[in-house]
Amino acid sequence: MHEIISLQFGQRSNYLATHFWNVQESYFTxxxxxxxxxxxxxxFRPGIGIDGIETFTPRTLIYDLKGGFGTLRKYNALYKSQQQASLPKGLWHGNEVVQQQPIITQNEYQRCLDEGVPxxxxxxxxxxxxxxxxRVYYHPRSIVQLNxxxxxxxxxxxxxxxxGEELFENLDKEQDLLDRDIRPFAEECDQLRALQIFTASDDAWGGFASKYVERLSDEYRRVGVWVWALEGREKMLKKQLNQTTNSARTLCAISPQSTIYCPILDPPYSLPSYLSIDLQSEWDTSALVSSAVETITMPTRLRHNGDFETSLIGEGGGLRRIFELQSAIIPERDDQINQPSNLAGKTPSATENEGNKVKVDMTTDFDIDFTVHNNPGKEQQVFNQVRVIRGLDESSEESLKDDPRLARKLGLHKGRPNVEMFVALFITLPFNNVPFQTHLRFPIIDSYPRNLFPRRNRDTGLGICAALTSSSRMGYMIKNMQTTVARTVAVAEREALVNGLGEIRELYEEGWMSDSDSVDD
Incomplete structure (x- = not known):
């Protein structure tokens, strides 16, 4: 067994992670x-709840500020508190006045779930x-409120x-957060595979996560660290500069210590016209992000999984750990969508068999780009790409034979190999021997925005193509960060931060070659 423990830092991350856990719960049979x-x-982890009932709850730690949990309580129906909380008795024997925060009432959706009605x-x-x-019950240890x-x-x-950096240091000094929070979950694992972290990178949570990852790297050296780093879109210039500076600090601190560091714009700046999304709603925008994150990580939890991490190493020997996230919706057959999907980019893509992996041409041209919002405007060098396709329907084989254009978009035709792709299909395509095959589409459950994606049949799931890409576009992004940092950061910190970003940027410049890539004459 290869378990994954998740950590969730803050409101934005918890919106994304809640969509993630709801989808995982929908896979139960x-x-x-x-x-x-x-x-x-x-x-998920097995356990024993109240009255000895068996439970199955997420392997996750949820951190949020005071007032950030809404109606969620530490002790739920599976783990009711054994004793009623009581105020400690003091020396005062007079009248007592108890002050409580206003109680947040459940919305109708949660009330119906509790009552077991639709x-x-x-x-x-x-x-x-x-x-x-x-939609998920959590273990009481998963709920960590920072007061x-x-x-x-x-x-x-x-x-x-x-x-955020200071808050972590103070809390860790008081009670060793890894011993208190992480270790109980880690000791339950047979073989801990990775620590998956959802965090904002452009505010104080970036500093909190940076210190947390530093401790994790010391304690769990052989365990992968996957970081989904969310960045917001602020309209005011002063706040934009502050967000960029915070994101630069987070990237500089975390990316060298992680296996995957993926900056994610929530929401992206450019979106296809076929989406129906409320950009002011975190529920909507995080749902869009979750469709890509859940899809690209799908191979890590299939029963017949492969070595997903090895595919991320690429030609740089694993030094390039910052990835761009992209996705596109696979159109239903005969579906009229306002904007066609660029699943394989504008240039022809190609595939061929190599062992049990499918190879396709690499591209950075997808319908939805969650990382890059200011394209350099010239052709970029792609160092590595891992792509996951899910949800081609039962008529896919005939569709691809009848529609070469669709096959080309999906990168499913013979040619030169470039990039590894894991395919989650209803069927095995005749020219592929793919390592990941499942009938699962991305499910549209009742906790998800119903009209976000165009679908004829609203009871069926989605076909999605998602990719993690390492390209020279990241070097361009980091260069812009350096420019901002040089203008906004105090002198005492500026040189170290600019130089640190410069060292990372060199890995993503066109023509860069590592020592392992070079050959001595």
Missing amino acids: YNQEEQSPVDHDVH PPQLSAETVRYWSDFN DYELNSILMPFENWHV
């Missing part, structure tokens, strides 16, 4: 004769917190990168 292609033990359809107006659309700061506080905003 309750018929003994039917086995899910997803190995639930990767992300819930109503959610909307951006009815989702106030990430817990409003949560030093309050959500959306004006007096003490949790925005400055160094504030």
